[in-house]
Amino acid sequence: MKLKVLCYQDFDLTTFGIAKNLQEKHNCDLFSIIDLSGKPKKFFQEQSIVKYIKKWFYHDDLFQNKKPDLEYLRYIEKNYKIDIWKIAYNDRIFFKYNDFYKFHPDEILSIIEQSCKLFESILDEINPDFILLPVTNSGRMHIFYEMCKAKDIKVLMLVGTRFRNLFLFSENMEILDYSDELSSSNTSRTIEELQNYLKGHDSFKEVAEYSEEILKSKLQFFKAAINYFLFSKNTNIKTHYTHFGRTKPRVFFNYIGAMIKKNYRINFMNKNLSKKLDDEPFIFFPMITEPERSLLIAAPFHTNQFELIVHIVKSLPIGYKLYVKDHPTMYTRDWRPVSFYKQIMELPNVKLLHPSTNPNDILKKCSLVITAGGTTGLEAAFYEKPTITFTDTIYAKLKSVFVLKNIEDLPSAIRSQLTKKIDFDDLNSFVNLIDKNTFEFHFAEMIVDQHHIFFYGGFLQDVEIETSKMDAFLQKYQLEFDLLGLECVKKIEQHQKHKN
Template sequence: MPDKILFWLDAHLLYYCLSYYMQKKHPADYYAIIDIPDRSKNFFEQQKFVNFKKTWFYHDNITKKDQIDIRYLESFEEKYSINLWKFAINERLFYKYNQFHKFSKNEILSILEQECKLFENILHEVNPNYVIMQDAGLHHGNLFSEICKKNGIRVIIINISKFGGGCYLSEKIHTIDNLDTLDKINPRGRNIEELQKLLNKSSLSTSLMNYTNETRKSKLALIRAAFQMLFVSDNQNIKTHYSYYGRTKLHVLSNEIFSILKTKIRGNFIDKSCIQKIEDEKFVYLPLHQEPERSLLLDAPFYTNQIETTRNIAKSIPIGYVLYVKEHPTQGKSRGWRPITEYKEIMEMPNVKMIHPSVSSTELIKKSALVISIGGTASLEAAFYEKPSIMFANLGYAILPSIFKINSFDNLSNTISQALKTKINPIDLDKYVTALEDASFDFDWLGFIRKCHKRFYYDGNLVDVEIDPLNMEQFLNEEGSTLEKLADIHIQNLTTNHND
């Protein structure tokens, strides 16, 4: 029996390109769930590059309907032990962050019901051996991944390594498969200075910052994207895709103009009000997450209120310490900064100082006594500078003894006291780095996505585009060497898992 491989394809296009080269190298039955805007649909309907046995367009199966089968949703939750409201409330489109449409309870339940039935039907029909997909940034991809795992189906995602510039495959975000302890890992004898050099050579934080700065940089591409959106697109998405509800051309244009002004005003406030010098004092360092973002909404679903988290930490630190809170440096370009009222609320806390986003995170880690991160890279980077850390998300690098995982605010004060007394053992860090190096391979994920942005999406300014098959063919050929290697790594992963 050939393998049955189900791909989740989206506008990033990486997994479509990967499926093309995997099919050339690995005979199997290939299927795809396709989650793309309306204007790209024609390409996927007509394409001949990948011979999918069957495809499903996600948004074709989610329509507006009034009647809710609440009994089905209740039985679904019981069957899979999945809390659906956790997914819904933390979906950036459904609640808090959507500036174009306010979803009603019935609309949300209707979407959940239809997608749950769709996912169950697909898995029942295909019964795949493997699901290959991106780590989901929105609720529906994450929900599908969870259903697959509950059914014993192996999910394979590409993780960007936290340093070194490579990637690795695993079932769970930022978690090395089958790494439950560091006891059996043989370290490579590197001291802390050597490990720091490795981090500084290529850290994920730096790569993400560069990626954000380079994306949507071209003014010409922005003008071309605006022309396409305003004068070429028929904007069918507002009727067919719930993610586009309320996004009329006028509303999008006015929102973009308002966002530019809002970002400027908020940026001026940050420049005038935030501290740009690290004082000679004892402090705990808390970097804020970009918001909204999957590392906050999906990885730490019960700690999404960063102001409240800041307040709880401020209540829990020892009397001789100050809490340094730093805004995420990409929050401005990506999200237009936060409302000024939120910054003021943080600044009003008597033992908290708001640090300017331009201040070096590395220097803050070096001079801090403790690093606290909801689910970001700072907790891991702290270990490289012999600093203990606390983390709220359940991510793989919490396996390090110097990283304390918090499950409740109730024990935060005691955990902070314990962490402040903790000494870092470089051998543990060397072991984790060794395990990560052994699992990793050379692939520039962010660089590949940037190429897709430039080639197909007007430098990342517009994703609702028509995809030219000839352009795709040229792109597949140009990136052939990279994609063949990536396909080989996935096939090896399938084979190893199958043999196990």
């Protein structure tokens, strides 16, 4: 009997390439939820590359201004153990990060209600064995993910490990499936060898390269602007709640305003923020890009990073200073307001570093890292520094990492962690576990290429996808999709083994 795999297709076309490979080389029936805006939707309506048994277009089933059914939403919360407002409040469309439209609470609940009804009807109709799902970057995707888990439908999610280019398929972002049974190796590395391993999988380098490639081409920008302002009918503002309020004049003036603010912020940082690390004891707090999944979904109660900075500086032992640095990918978000940076700079006993400061240089000199869940918390161990995180992470199993559950315990946690020594056997075991159970995949490179091939260098996503371009893209990355398909099937077999 064929396995049924339901694919959730958003703007990450990696999912489509994996689906094509599963269709060609593995025995399964494919279905799909298409969560895209109007123009790319046309390709998925007409394409015959992947022959889905049935497909649903997410936005086709949503209706504006429908009064929410609160009883149904209570049922969703109870049956699927989903905290709806926790997810909705941190969604990048519904609240803080939307410059174009202010949603009424009833609108939000109505959209979530209709989303849940659609997801329930699909899951009940086809009863899939597996869900092929990108990393959940939106509230609606995360609700779907939680519903699948509650129904005990296994999720196949391509996730990174915090080490550059090392990936695996997993049900969870921060947990290795069946970790107690995974094999490992007995490789014992010295501290120098461990640091060389980290340099070979340096996430900061990946971030820097990504930032250099996305939203940088002036030619692509002008092509995107011509396509959008001259040739787009902009019908999404009526049919896709993610586009509500995005009229062409508002988009134009918002972009001009954003560019002015961005340049002003860059000039302010270049003039006022230092890369110099003083010769003094300090604790390091690296901020997380915002909006970003690692903050909004993974650390939903720690999204106010200024508040976290204040909590940390209140908790410092005498003789220590707090160093803070923004994430370099905030470039793609036009940086934070200057007023935010000034707030940090005005705090006593706090130093705000320039975002371009290499975190590895900071890790060599700091005494402790405190993070809302960022990768720096893992990298700290390779420089013999302990970490405090505000949420569970894949590296939280390290003995040098403490997960803070109660903010009132922060002062004592800092003092305790400052005395913590790195157990290199423990760190070697973690590295060996990751090394043995992952595969090398240059995901960032593929995403950058997707932006350049299909989406004008990241400037415009509502574009028609040409079949010839898709064929060329799939051909170019055929070996990568063969690898992803193989690894996906390995994960399917692992789940089937445990089910039986």
